[in-house]
Amino acid sequence: MSNRKPIIAGNWKMFKTVSEAVSFFSEIKGKAEVDGVESVICAPFTTLPALVEAAKGTSIAIGAQNVHFEDNGAFTGEISGVMLKDLGVKYVIIGHSERRAYFAESDEIVNKKVHASFKNGLLPIVCVGEKLEEREAGQTKDVCKVQTEAAFQGVSAAQAAEVVIAYEPIWAIGTGKSSTSEDAQDVIGYIRGVVAGLYDQATADAVRIQYGGSVKPNNVAEYMGQTDIDGALVGGASLEPASYIALVEGAK
Numbered sequence: 001m002s003n004r005k006p007i008i009a010g011n012w013k014m015f016k017t018v019s020e021a022v023s024f025f026s027e028i029k030g031k032a033e034v035d036g037v038e039s040v041i042c043a044p045f046t047t048l049p050a051l052v053e054a055a056k057g058t059s060i061a062i063g064a065q066n067v068h069f070e071d072n073g074a075f076t077g078e079i080s081g082v083m084l085k086d087l088g089v090k091y092v093i094i095g096h097s098e099r100r101a102y103f104a105e106s107d108e109i110v111n112k113k114v115h116a117s118f119k120n121g122l123l124p125i126v127c128v129g130e131k132l133e134e135r136e137a138g139q140t141k142d143v144c145k146v147q148t149e150a151a152f153q154g155v156s157a158a159q160a161a162e163v164v165i166a167y168e169p170i171w172a173i174g175t176g177k178s179s180t181s182e183d184a185q186d187v188i189g190y191i192r193g194v195v196a197g198l199y200d201q202a203t204a205d206a207v208r209i210q211y212g213g214s215v216k217p218n219n220v221a222e223y224m225g226q227t228d229i230d231g232a233l234v235g236g237a238s239l240e241p242a243s244y245i246a247l248v249e250g251a252k
């Protein structure tokens with residue numbers, strides 16, 4: 001039905017110095033490169049120049065974990081899409097639940113960042129997902145719908161087709177309590193339907209949707225076996241070279 005290319009993205013969060021990042025990369029080079037699977041490392045800003053350099057001539061893409069929505073200006077401590085593009089970064093994670101929770105990132109800011117990404121030739125990985133109490137209250141799909149619709153506001157169909165969505169139930173992040181693959185498929189299939197409602201079925205069929213939350217080498221294949229799950233956004237298990245390589249291999 002679709003020819004979506006599976007995409008495994010490691011989200012290192014606030015881990016690794018430049019030398020640790022370069023050493024990691026030298027170990028995954030040639031290994032976390034599997035035909036038919038896209039491999040992306042989303043790393044701290046400080047490591048990006050070295051990683052982009054190390055990734056030259058490989059099929060591994062480099063991503064950032066945040067971007068400011070303005071191109072430049074008096075925004076102390078922020079990094080813009082212009083700066084990331086200049087480095088050679090391809091992807092940027094937007095709206096991770098940790099940024100929503102600890103840095104007051106609203107749906108509106110997420111949307112502005114999605115626009116800033118496209119303006120600067122970066123591809124957004126937009127994170128959506130419910131809190132435990134929202135899940136228990138039966139609000140999972142409603143929460144994902146609101147977050148997805150907000151993120152895509154004013155985004156053209158051609159751009160939308162290039163967005164990667166990461167469905168990350170917050171209660172599954174870093175807890176070892178992963179969603180079952182059936183539950184993840186249920187929500188991700190629903191999110192695809194939300195995109196179809198905003199655009200059309202062809203656009204929705206083009207969008208890649210990852211699952212994230214305690215994905216490990218031993219469960220990645222199970223998620224990948226589901227119709228609508230096109231990859232994984234992985235925190236903890238992306239930090240060790242052998243584990244990251246196994247994730248990419250498991251996504252074949």
Ligand SMILES: O=C(CO)COP(=O)(O)O
Binds near residue numbers: 176214215234
């Ligand atoms: O937040 C995540 C990826 O963005 C998931 O983290 P873990 O894989 O450590 O649960």
